[in-house]
Amino acid sequence: MTHHPDVDTAQLRARYPDVFSRPASARLATPAMIAAALALLVFGLVDLDFSPSRLVAGVSQLGWITMMMIPPDPGASLPLYLKALGETLSIALLGTTLAALFALPVSLLAARNIVPSGFFRFPVRRFLDSIRGVDTLIWALVWINVVGLGPFAGVLAIAVSDFGAFGKLFSEAIEGADQKEVEGIRASGGSALHEIRFGLMPQVLPVIAGQVLYYIESNTRSATIIGIVGAGGIGLQLAEQIRVLEWQKVSFLILMILVAVAAIDFISGKLRFAIIGRRAVA
Numbered sequence: 473m474t475h476h477p478d479v480d481t482a483q484l485r486a487r488y489p490d491v492f493s494r495p496a497s498a499r500l501a502t503p504a505m506i507a508a509a510l511a512l513l514v515f516g517l518v519d520l521d522f523s524p525s526r527l528v529a530g531v532s533q534l535g536w537i538t539m540m541m542i543p544p545d546p547g548a549s550l551p552l553y554l555k556a557l558g559e560t561l562s563i564a565l566l567g568t569t570l571a572a573l574f575a576l577p578v579s580l581l582a583a584r585n586i587v588p589s590g591f592f593r594f595p596v597r598r599f600l601d602s603i604r605g606v607d608t609l610i611w612a613l614v615w616i617n618v619v620g621l622g623p624f625a626g627v628l629a630i631a632v633s634d635f636g637a638f639g640k641l642f643s644e645a646i647e648g649a650d651q652k653e654v655e656g657i658r659a660s661g662g663s664a665l666h667e668i669r670f671g672l673m674p675q676v677l678p679v680i681a682g683q684v685l686y687y688i689e690s691n692t693r694s695a696t697i698i699g700i701v702g703a704g705g706i707g708l709q710l711a712e713q714i715r716v717l718e719w720q721k722v723s724f725l726i727l728m729i730l731v732a733v734a735a736i737d738f739i740s741g742k743l744r745f746a747i748i749g750r751r752a753v754a
Contacts, residue, residue, distance in 0.1 A: 537719060540719035540720070541720060541722060541723035542720075542723070543720065543723075544720055544724035544727055545720040545724060546721060546724045546725075547720075547721060549709075549721065552709070553706065553709060553724070553725060553728060556699075556704075556706040556709045557705075557706045557728055557729075557732060559623050559704055559705045559706070560692065560695045560696055560699060560704075560705030560706045560707065560732075561692060561695075561732065561736075562623070563623050563626040563627050563630065563691075563695040563698075563699075563703070563704065563705055564630065564688055564692045564694070564695045566627050566631075567627045567628070567629070567630025567634065567695070568630060568631075568634055568684060568687050568688045570627070570631040571631045571632075571633075571634030571635045571637075571638050571687075572634070572638055572680070572684045572687075574631070574635055575634070575635050575638035575639040575642055576642055576680070578596065578600070578635075578639050579638070579640075579641075579642030579643040579646060580643075580646065580668065581593065581596045582596045582597050582600060582639060582640070582643035583643045583646040583647050584647050585647055585649070585651065585654075585672075586668065586672075596639075597640075597643075600635075600636045600640055600643075601636070601640070602636070603633070603635060603636030603639075604633070604636030604637050604639075604640060605636075606633070607633070608629055608630060608633040608694050608697075608698060609629075609697060609698055609701065611628070611629040611630075611632050612625060612626060612629035612698035612703045613701060615628040615629050615703075616701065616702050616703060621702040621703070621704070622702075622703070622704045623703065623704035623705060624704075625703045625704070626695055626698050626699065626704050626705060629698055629703060630691050630694060630695065630698075633694075634687055634691070638683070638684075638687075641680075642676070642680055642683075645676045645679045645680060645683075646672055646676050649671075649672050649675040649676055650675060653670075653671040653672075653674075654667045654671035654672060656671070657671045678747045681743075681744075681747050682744045682747060685740040685743055685744050686744075688736065688740060689733065689736045689737050692733050692736055693729075695707065696710070696729055699711070706725060706728065706729060710722065710725045710726070710729075
């Protein structure tokens with residue numbers, strides 16, 4: 473039988489006073505946070521007029537709509553829907569590409585290891601934050617009023633929204649790059665542009681490419697949403713069919729969107745793996 477030595481409690485208390493003598497504020501912090509979260513939840517449910525009876529009625533209505541969607545049927549509008557889907561994919565691809573092209577040089581100005589001075593770097597970062605803080609749907613409504621209805625407004629909305637997001641992501645990737653390659657180029661007499669071109673860019677381009685591919689997939693869904701407000705694409709067709717209660721066509725459009733997103737996810741995953749693989753071999 474194992475013999476345990478006597479434990480000197482007084483010595484342990486003296487060595488770990490925070491464990492044995494926690495202040496009342498520390499002991500009550502976790503219960504207070506849980507109580508505050510529950511109170512906020514209850515307040516939100518009351519303030520938003522949450523009603524279990526309405527929820528049950530809504531679920532039954534949802535079941536009825538689901539039954540009306542079966543079987544999916546495009547009718548005679550299949551060519552129109554395929555064209556609209558291609559338009560949505562074009563909006564996502566073009567908007568994301570434009571955002572990446574414009575964000576890359578700006579992200580260099582927001583990176584700490586490129587621009588050490590916070591006086592110059594701070595306004596660039598706040599500019600990117602202000603653009604990123606506005607949702608793509610809001611940008612779509614803005615551009616629809618500026619350039620009119622259609623896919624051009626959708627491209628501009630995605631490009632502007634992703635410009636802010638890419639600027640932040642790219643600058644963080646640049647800041648996380650290994651500085652040894654940059655120091656080697658500097659030691660060999662290279663200029664600041666050489667350090668960026670040959671020291672930083674080869675490291676961060678695979679990361680940037682992976683982020684752009686992911687956003688193309690995500691923006692396919694975003695292009696569908698902004699199409700509902702008039703920015704073109706399959707979202708516009710979806711909104712029109714919901715408005716006239718053509719549920720079989722609605723279900724067919726939803727299936728088209730799901731298949732398109734799944735295909736883009738598969739292709740972008742393969743491309744990301746290929747990029748990372750080539751980088752690992754190098």
